[in-house]
Amino acid sequence: MAPKINIKQLNLFYGDKQALFNVSLTLPAFQTTALIGPSGCGKSSFLRCLNRMNDIIPNIHLEGQVLLEGQDIYAPSVDVVALRTRVGMVFQKPNPFPRSIYENVAYGPRIHSLFKTKAQLDNIVENSLIRAGLWGEVKDRLSQPATRLSGGQQQRLCIARAIAVNPEVILMDEPCSALDPIATAKVEELIDELREKFTIVIVTHNLQQAARVSQQTAFFHSGYLVEAGETGALFTMPEDERTQGYITGRYG
Amino acid sequence: MRSLFLERIVHIFLLICALAAIIVTIGIVVSLIGEAFRFFARVSIFDFLFGLTWAPHTLSTGEAKGFGIIPLFIGTALITLIAMIVAVPCGTLVAIYLSEYASSSTRQILKPLLETLAGIPTLVYGFFAATTLAPFLKNFAEFFHISLSSESALNAGLVMGIMILPYMSSLAEDALHHLPFNLREGSMGLGATSSETILRVLLPAAFPNLMAAFLLSLSRAIGETMIVVMAAGLSANLTFNPLSAVTTVTVQIVNLLTGDQEFDNAKTLAAFGLGFVLFILTLFLNILALYGIKRYKRIYG
Ligand SMILES: Nc1ncnc2c1ncn2[C@@H]1O[C@H](COP(=O)(O)OP(=O)(O)OP(=O)(O)O)[C@@H](O)[C@H]1O
Numbered sequence A: 001m002a003p004k005i006n007i008k009q010l011n012l013f014y015g016d017k018q019a020l021f022n023v024s025l026t027l028p029a030f031q032t033t034a035l036i037g038p039s040g041c042g043k044s045s046f047l048r049c050l051n052r053m054n055d056i057i058p059n060i061h062l063e064g065q066v067l068l069e070g071q072d073i074y075a076p077s078v079d080v081v082a083l084r085t086r087v088g089m090v091f092q093k094p095n096p097f098p099r100s101i102y103e104n105v106a107y108g109p110r111i112h113s114l115f116k117t118k119a120q121l122d123n124i125v126e127n128s129l130i131r132a133g134l135w136g137e138v139k140d141r142l143s144q145p146a147t148r149l150s151g152g153q154q155q156r157l158c159i160a161r162a163i164a165v166n167p168e169v170i171l172m173d174e175p176c177s178a179l180d181p182i183a184t185a186k187v188e189e190l191i192d193e194l195r196e197k198f199t200i201v202i203v204t205h206n207l208q209q210a211a212r213v214s215q216q217t218a219f220f221h222s223g224y225l226v227e228a229g230e231t232g233a234l235f236t237m238p239e240d241e242r243t244q245g246y247i248t249g250r251y252g
Numbered sequence B: 001m002r003s004l005f006l007e008r009i010v011h012i013f014l015l016i017c018a019l020a021a022i023i024v025t026i027g028i029v030v031s032l033i034g035e036a037f038r039f040f041a042r043v044s045i046f047d048f049l050f051g052l053t054w055a056p057h058t059l060s061t062g063e064a065k066g067f068g069i070i071p072l073f074i075g076t077a078l079i080t081l082i083a084m085i086v087a088v089p090c091g092t093l094v095a096i097y098l099s100e101y102a103s104s105s106t107r108q109i110l111k112p113l114l115e116t117l118a119g120i121p122t123l124v125y126g127f128f129a130a131t132t133l134a135p136f137l138k139n140f141a142e143f144f145h146i147s148l149s150s151e152s153a154l155n156a157g158l159v160m161g162i163m164i165l166p167y168m169s170s171l172a173e174d175a176l177h178h179l180p181f182n183l184r185e186g187s188m189g190l191g192a193t194s195s196e197t198i199l200r201v202l203l204p205a206a207f208p209n210l211m212a213a214f215l216l217s218l219s220r221a222i223g224e225t226m227i228v229v230m231a232a233g234l235s236a237n238l239t240f241n242p243l244s245a246v247t248t249v250t251v252q253i254v255n256l257l258t259g260d261q262e263f264d265n266a267k268t269l270a271a272f273g274l275g276f277v278l279f280i281l282t283l284f285l286n287i288l289a290l291y292g293i294k295r296y297k298r299i300y301g
């Protein structure tokens, strides 16, 4: 499978504190990559390097390369706004805007002028909600505030919002950690379907989840990428003893 | 045992403190209403509320004409409007700068500075209005061949706007700064720029608290007296012209009660009538605001 994103020798510093050490990883297109590892090992930091969400944080410093289809996203000529439409993000805690369901999904298309007529926008909103598996539940109340939805629905709305701008890659940081098992199952199912159209990177603390939804898994430990490989292989025959320890629950 | 007993004492003491505050408030309202009704026994409430002439000092005791408060309320509204036109947009922009654009070190310098400005006695602002801004406005107007009295609604309104500006921006800054960071992330993650995020996500999300900031500022403007005495004057002209001298409700209350006064004639009692109407008005504004904010919060969480 062709690589979608190629990370080369990535080092990340918060002020003087180094959070990532020489991380190199390839993310194949139309596959889901799971990032696992103990708390504070740098999974979120790594994920946020992939669409430059770290730019918002002051005193951050980065070395190495992140190539999106061969193009370095940290090159000075890169337009961050355009980059983030290509690489979307779903966060740990559902964060719908305090506006209507419709306006939440329409937000991205509106700021990027992705439509000409109202009918086209309606179409984008409907399709995104259908793909996020939420259409049936909200089609009669699109004008209601998004904050009235349940947590699971809110998270699927955030996924719909992310896919409405038609990204190529979707980054998800523990998207199910605030959800109950039923809502989690729905989101997992959704991730599996989305793989047809998108390249997905998901951070999770739930190892079963990583095993269920991903094709590739990467194990991080104190800022280092210890081991990455095909998910089945990594869970059954880890090469590094730290990986072995983590997946058998000896620490983490 | 002993600590339980102490807890009870503390409990009762705190209850008394709370009750005292409530009782004083009730007392104020009751005395205000009582005196106001004594006034309305002498002057018809209709003439008072809808009369177009305010001239209590030209009257002999007991006369009922000249107690029309419309000029005072229009004066108050005019000055308040000018002040809010200055304070609200500028205050919001300052808040946006401080909360979203300023580096944390800039913020650490500017925020306390603003709060200091908010604490300057209004008398000082009044001096500024009377001795600096008034002559400047006058010269400025003369340049365009407009005659401007040294006391004007414009002068008072501008200075009041400057006075309220730090207050408004400090409150608005709090409203923006306390929004969850994940709203910003959500918007930026979709490729929005900072300004798009502010305009389309943060301002709407902070709306209830911005509204509260606006209303607190409005109450301050309506209640402000010193600046108006010094910058807008005492003449109760019925006009919407910001260039002419006007007066306000609070100034007239002070004016009616200054000096040794007996509380038995219509002239002094009129102060309570004014106070009463002002009280009802601000109460109504506050209730409206609370209701609006609650409603908005119920809808958008
Ligand atoms: N904004 C920041 N400023 C300074 N240090 C940070 C910042 N964000 C993260 N760190 C540090 O970087 C390291 C990696 O954090 P990160 O959030 O990436 O871990 P994580 O693997 O996502 O953990 P978790 O599973 O708990 O979410 C931690 O030591 C953390 O303290």
Ligand SMILES: [Mg+2]
Binding pocket: A043, A044, A045, A173
């Ligand atoms: Mg994390």
